[in-house]
Amino acid sequence: MTISIGDKIPSVDLSIMGSDGPEGISTDDIFSGKKVAIFGLPGAFTPTCSAKHLPGFVNNAAALKAKGIDTIVCLAVNDVFVMGAWGKDQNVGDKVMMASDGSAVFTKATGLELDLTERGLGLRCQRFSMVVDDGEVLSIHIDDGVFEMTSAETMLSEL
Numbered sequence: 001m002t003i004s005i006g007d008k009i010p011s012v013d014l015s016i017m018g019s020d021g022p023e024g025i026s027t028d029d030i031f032s033g034k035k036v037a038i039f040g041l042p043g044a045f046t047p048t049c050s051a052k053h054l055p056g057f058v059n060n061a062a063a064l065k066a067k068g069i070d071t072i073v074c075l076a077v078n079d080v081f082v083m084g085a086w087g088k089d090q091n092v093g094d095k096v097m098m099a100s101d102g103s104a105v106f107t108k109a110t111g112l113e114l115d116l117t118e119r120g121l122g123l124r125c126q127r128f129s130m131v132v133d134d135g136e137v138l139s140i141h142i143d144d145g146v147f148e149m150t151s152a153e154t155m156l157s158e159l
Contacts, residue, residue: 002111010109015100017084031135034070039129044086056152061095067159
C-alpha cells in the first residue's frame with residue numbers, strides 16, 4: 001500500500017555524500033521537528049529528472065523555504081556516489097539534500113516502488129513529491145504520466 005496523507009514516514013536509514021565521503025542518515029533525523037519537501041524520482045542523470053525535476057527544486061529552493069520548508073530532499077534508488085556526483089553536476093550546493101536509497105528500503109516501505117526491469121533499470125522509485133511536517137505526510141503527489149503534478153512549482157502553489 002502506498003503512503004498517504006496523515007501517515008508517518010517510516011524510520012529507515014539512507015545515505016548522503018558528506019565532505020569526507022558517504023554518511024548514513026536516518027529518516028528520523030531528516031524529518032523530526034521539521035517541515036520537509038521530499039521528492040523522489042526514477043534515477044539520477046535521467047532525462048526528465050535532470051532537465052526538469054531536480055532543477056525545479058534547486059531553482060525554487062528559496063521560495064519553498066520562504067513558505068516554511070526547512071529542508072528539501074531529493075531521493076532516488078541510486079548509490080550515494082551517483083547521488084553525490086549528480087548533485088555536483090546539477091550545482092545543487094546546500095539547497096537540496098541528495099539522499100541515496102540505494103537498496104530501495106524507503107521506496108519499498110512507502111509503497112513507491114516502480115519496476116523498470118524490462119527497460120534494464122531494475123527496481124526504482126516512482127516520481128513523487130511530498131510535504132512532510134514532523135514526520136507526518138501533509139500532501140503527496142505521484143506522477144501518473146503528468147510530470148508537473150510532482151514539480152516544485154505545483155508544491156509551491158499548494159503551500
